[in-house]
Amino acid sequence: MEKYFKRKATDQLSPPLRTDALNHGTAKRQCGEINLADLPSDPRLRTRILDYNPTVQDQVRKAYLQRGPCQPKKHNFPQMNFRNTIRRFNPTWFDEYASWLEYSIEKDAAYCLYCYLFKPNNGEQAGGDSFVGEGFKNWKKKEKLKIHVGGTYSAHNHARRMCQALLNHRQHVETFFFKQSHQDRSDYRIQLNASIDCIRYLLRQGMAFRGHDESDDSNNKGNFLELLHWYSNRNEEVKKVVLKNAPANLKLTSPDIQKDIVNAAAIETLNKIIGDVGNSLFSILIDISRKEQMAIVLRYVCKGHVIERFVGVEHVNDTTTLSLKKAIDDFFLRNKLSISRLRGQGYDGASNMRGEFNGLKTHILKENESAYYVHCFAHQLQLVLVSVAKNHIKIDDLFTLVSNLVNVVGGSSKRRDFLQEKQASKVIEALDSGEISSGRGLNQEITVKRAGETTWSSHYGTLISIINLFPSIIELLEELKVNASKIDQKHEATKLLDWLESFDFAFSLHLMKNLLGITHQLSQALQRRDQDIVNAMNLVTLSRSRRRAPKFTNLHYYQVDLFYDVIDMQLQELNSRFTETNTELLLCMACLSPLDSFSAFNKQKLIRLAQFYPKDFSENDILALEDELETYIFDMKSSSVFSGLKGISDLGEKLVETKKDRVYPLVLLARDTGTNPTCCDCLCGKSIFCYEYIEK
Incomplete structure (x- = not known):
């Protein structure tokens, strides 16, 4: 467990500023507390050890030693021309110098982890400062690596011994542990396993750990202690060594212990996932929360299985393209993933993600042209309709007034009951007159559905319900116009009545009902997990072609300024968002x-x-x-x-x-x-093309 421990002091730290040789003095004044989890992995991006506050230097050293050297073995190492000979860094050197050799993708240079952590200041060692400062990149002279290591008393080996000495406290803890009696060691394992089992259960259920008062006589100890108490009452072996029966200084129930266990589980889980990825091609799926946290999912193929794994949340200072790209690069470096193995990108449609000139997907495509970006097709369709609603004033007015109508009609249970009674009586009259037939599933109770803000397929249902309930809605508004208790309610009902009885409303309502009806089938198809790709693409084409409607023999205003204008907007957006490359790739x-x-x-x-x-x-x-x-x-x-x-x-x-x-x-x-770029079993459970997942 010790290798995973992150003591309380490290949780209260914040990252130091990156500096170069000219700014060391300033950086030293600015470096205060740090967050060890945010230490840069790339050797070129690190701050000098001596520029950290002396009180945290050893903590930084331990963090880097526990992390191990930065060795991106799967990286596509660039080639350099050495006197008409093309050479590059050889990844097999990582195996030969596994404990200290590092590589910087930023600088395309090699570094020494030991010397970075404990390089002495008294003179230069063989190879100069190249393995610490500017980095070594003379790839044709591999012997320089051996020269850098030097003899027994070289600066490199002195730094290595210092690193070993720094970690000796772990060996002391282990030595003390194994000097205990067999019974003490057995009791400790039972305690630890009981705490791990309880934490694992709470993690699976997504439940909180802590309580407001965790004292023995408290009624609100929190889920962890309550579960451990319940567990011990049903297991005599556990009951003998936990909680009150545990040594006073070894209960293994403190918040710090809980965090250590969770952190250890997270590290081991991530290592297992990265091990499964291995040398496979993979894609990355990203979502950004409002709290400037970037959730990352990896998608890869393992033994024929298509697998998607959530691998963590990265904190970003802001949501600019460069900050997001830097966070991804650092994640790849820490986990020894190479962007050259990336074959797909999945983000939302925000400009900082999908921008053609400066978006995140563009920056990644510059490094790897095979990392294709595919946005959720169902979401793209919604964005097409959103764009139409926002850009055409008549359609925007339609949905604004529809929203007001839904609020008025569903403003109270009394109004909803009135509407349902009126509709029920009309259904009975129609059945008696033979206008409609009865049967199972027919003539179900209808209400005015409230549309989602961005779920534009729901707007289709709203318009359908308004058309079906139109006579009953008119009667309800007339009732409010006369008998509403407040004057503003009467005025609102009067305005809505005037609007509903206008030709503009009727035309706009049926126009958007027909247009949304055309895309509704496509929207539903794109949200089914079992949808066949070819059929979905055919529906996209069909939705485009059906918009090439013949001219209507109606007034010029409705024919050109409204109908054709809306058609052209949807065509433009469909052609823009459903690109030829993505469509061809999927087909x-x-x-x-x-x-x-x-x-x-x-x-x-x-x-x-x-x-x-x-x-x-x-x-x-x-x-x-x-x-x-x-x-x-x-x-x-x-x-x-x-x-x-x-x-x-x-x-x-x-x-x-x-x-x-x-x-x-x-x-x-x-x-x-x-x-990789073709999502066929997505996390949101809706679309076979969807890279979005529920934000937590």
Whole structure:
């Protein structure tokens, strides 16, 4: 547990300012308390150890030693020209000098962790200051690494011994622990396991730990102590060594112990996830909260399974593009992930995320052109309709007044009851006259639905309910106009009546009802987890084409200034947000679908899918893929093992299970690369294209 401990003093610290050699004096005055979790991983971005306050220098050293050297083994190391010879940093050097060699992506240079932490000030060692200050980057002279280590009494080895001495307190704790009796060690493990079990349960249930008063006679000790008490009453072995029966100084119930256990669990969980990612291609999904916290999810393929894992929350100083990019870079460095392995980005549609010139997705695409950005298609459709409502004054007025109408009609239970009674009587009259028929599921009770702020498919339901309840709504407003208790309610009912009985309202209401009806089917399809990609894309095309409506023989105002204007706005937004690249990428990926005996298979589109990823498929690979696909599809269609599969994810799992992934490696690679920007089982549980998840 000691390697995970973050003592209370570290929680009260804030990060030091980064400085260079000219600002050391200023930085030393500015450095106060620090947050060890926010220490930069890249060696080039670190502040000198001597510029930290002396009271926290050892804490900083311990944090870096526990973290280990910065070794981004999967990074795409840039090449340099050394006298007409192309060379670059060799990642195998990390294995040879695993304990101290570091690499800076920012500087493209190598550094020494030991010397950074404990480099003496009395003169220069072999290799000068290159492994601490500017960094070593003479890649053709590997022998400089061995020279830097030097002999037994070199500056490097002196720094190494200082690092070992700094961590010796951990060995003392362990030595003391193992000097205890066997019974004492056994009791300690029982106590620790009981605390871990209770914390693990509370974490799974998403419950708080602490209480207002955790004293023994308190009635509000908090969930952790109450659960531990309940657990001990049902386990005699645990009851003998916890709470009142535990040594006074070793109860393992303090808030600090709880935090240590949670932190240890988080670190081990993250390490397991990063280990599963391994050398796989992956994508990153990000959401920004209002508290300037960036939630990160990794999406990758492991043994044929498409996996999405929440990996943590990064604090950002602000939500500017550069701050977000820096936070992602630091996360990648800490966890030894390389941006060169990134194959997909998923964010919301804010300008700082999707901006074409300075958005986050653009900055990442500059470093890796294969990291395609795919925004949630269902959300994009909502944004199209939002844009129309905001940009056309008549449509904006329509939804504003509809919102006011819903507030008035549903303003009290008395009004809702009046509306329902009127509607029920009209239904009975229609049934008696034979205008409508009765039956199961017919003539259900209808209310005026309140539309969501940005859930624009809900506006379709609101307009439908207003049309169905229109006569009853008119009667309700006439009743309020005459009998409302307050004068302002009478005035509001009068204005709404005038508006509802106008031609402008009727035209705008039915226009938007028809337009939203066209997109409603697409919106619902995009929010289904089992939606077929090809069908969804066909609906997008259909929604575009149905907007090419013939001219209406109506007044010029309604024909040109309103109807065509709204049509043009939606067409422009649809073409802007549903880009050709994203649509083509998804359609190509859909050709791997095993549904209906691989009926969607299209060799040319799968070859096109591979061409989207030039870093993964060379020209020779493309030619080999063409031949491999011929054998692959014959094998798939003729094998009963692959019949009845429900989706691309199932296909990948079955290929690995039957070891066909070794027979068709290029096909599986195409599937893995294409899966990253194509979300087929998202966290929000709505859309197969959606990268958004519930913000906590």
